[in-house]
Amino acid sequence: MASPDSSLEAQRELWKRVRARLKTAVGEDVFASWFARLELEELVDDMVHLSAPTRFLCSWVQSNYADRIVEAFRHDVPEAARLQVTLRVNGQARPRLAPAAEAASETSAPTEIAATPAAASPASSAMVQAAPRLVRDSAKAGDALSGSAIDPRMTFDSFVAGSANEMAFGVAKQIASAAINNAVTFNPVYMHSTVGLGKSHLLNAIAHAVAEADPTKNIVYLTADHFMYHFITAVQRQSALGFKEWLRRVDLLLIDDMQFLQGKSATEFGHTLGTLLTGAKQVVVAADAPPRDLEMLDERVRSRLSGGLVVPISTFDIDLRRAIVQRRSEQATARFGMHFPPAVLDYVARAVVSHGRDLDGAVNRLVAANQLTGELITVPLAEKTLADLIRARDAKRVRIEDILKIVSRHYKVPRNELLSARRSRDVVRPRQIAMYLAKALTSRSLPEIGRRFGGRDHTTVLHSVRKVEQMIKDDLELGQEIELFTRMR
Structure with a gap:
């Protein structure tokens, strides 16, 4: 791949345009933190090569922003598919190694990440192992054919299952098991959901599981744009027959982002x-819409996809979001030794409701904030760091009934117990916290609050408020819990 004009000036202009797109996409603050110090070194084949002044920045950008950067380049360079970020020392980037050298060197530049949706996680470099070699054939004219890069972090073990995706997870594992045993179960399998809900993760996981169990299997994982790139290149080089034969000899074909397939490639x-x-070969397809909505495909193809097993993945519920945040925080704790209080995990799970990739990104941001500033991971830090990820919510008047519901659910104390005369510790403390929140978040007077809490007088409410204020000073974790409650209204 080469830029439209190979001159240095043209490369500078290209980089200016890409930087402008990135700044618009991520905002001024994020751009200044992660992109401002990057430099474009070269464009080779489908590889974008950038450099950064620190190893941490190399690793962070490679792991968390590869997709976004490559997408920004594609406006000018459509064939861009991969990103490599290397360390820049004394103003010069470390030379990019040839593929053979990269494979042989454990100290080579960061792992290349394909421009496909990836679940960014704070995994250590030790956890990122070389992906299995999944494609071994070549096209006619000696042009090497290869699938899209596999993200080594996307395995069945790292996938977090819940009610929204458990069917897709089960089907994916069954496909892998059948393929390992030279069998075909459901065929084709078509997974669909909105962005960031785990489709790419499952396709990568299938490829990993089968390749590790049987290295002789011919497995091809392709994003739709990579499929189009191969096909168009084959036609231009008069090697289309070799391309077709290459695909038709596979044992397992996985196509991602099917909605982007267009024209003759479709x-x-x-x-x-x-x-x-x-030929009874397993095919798995992922897209952001059901087969019937893929209008760029021929009706017969849509019918064949619909006639297989169509598996939707639903929007994540609060329990699954909490489980994902918990898993990512455990990975960060194992690597950095930092502490994620339960209140922070609850806050992230409730506040970041878009999709799984944003949940991963939220944990990554908190890790970065802690590492770069030394600030403890708290709910206020999460609120500040994740502001742009949190969906704007209409302000609403807080009711005492809402407070009772939240406190009752959190402490697993029935609402009627909070209003009763019981004096056991497991009831008194949640009741005092609920009274404190009622005073802090509503305009109700102390007597009014007392009446709503089982007919208590205003002195009881005042005692509870002062008691909780003192507990907050003495107990940091309780303070974070209460800070969380104030944001759940």
Whole structure:
């Protein structure tokens, strides 16, 4: 791949345009933190090569922003597919190693991340192992054909399952097991959901599981844009027959982001799908919409996809979001030794409601904030750091009934117990906290609050408020819990 003009000036202009797009996409603060010190070194084949002044920045950008950066380049360089960030020492980037050298060196530049949706997690470099070699054939004219890069972090073990995705998770594991045993179960399998809910993770996990169990399997994982790139290149180089034969010899074909397939490439996919299904070869497809909504595909192809197993993935509920945040925080704790209080985990799970990738990104941001500033991970830090990830919510008047519901659920104390005359510790403390919140978050007077809490007088409420204020000073974790309550209204 080369820029439209190979001159240094053209490369500078390209980088200016890409930086402008990134700044618009992520905002001034995020851009200044992670992108401002990056420099474009070269464009080689489908690789974007950037440099950064510190190893931490290299690793952070590679792990968390590869997709976004490559996407910004694609406006000018459509074939851009991968990103490599290397360390810049004394103003010069470390030379980019040839593929063979990269494979042989444990100290080579950071792992290349394909421009496909990836679940960014604060995994250590030791956890990022070389991906299995999944494609071994070549096209006619000696042009190497390869699938999209596999993210080594996306395995079944790292996938967090819940009610929204448990069917897709189970199907993916069954596909992998069948493929390992030279069998085909459901075929084709079509997974669909909105962005960031785990489709790419499951496709990567299937590829990993099968390749590790049987290295002789011919497995191809392709994003739709990579499929189009291969097909168009093959046509231009008059090696289309080699491309078709390469695809039709696979044992397992995984196509991601099907919604981006267009033109003759979509037609070619239809032919390939028919051939593979006739030969009982496993095909797994992922997209952001059901097959019937993929209008760029021929009606016959949509029908074949619909006739297989169609598996939707739903929006994550609060329990699954909490489980994802918990898993990512445990990974960060194992690597950095930092502490994520339960109140912070609860806050992130409730506040970041968009998709799983944002949950991963939220934990990554808290890790970075802690590492760069030394500030403890608290709810206020999370609120400040994650402001742009949190969906704006209409301000609403807080009711005492809302407070009773939240406190009752959190401490697992029935609402009627909070209003009763019981004096056991497991009831008194939640009741005092609820009274404190009622005073802090509503405009009700002390007598009014007392009446709502089982007919207590105003002195009881005042005692509870002062008691909780003192407990907050003495107990940091309780303070964070109460800070969380104030944001759950």
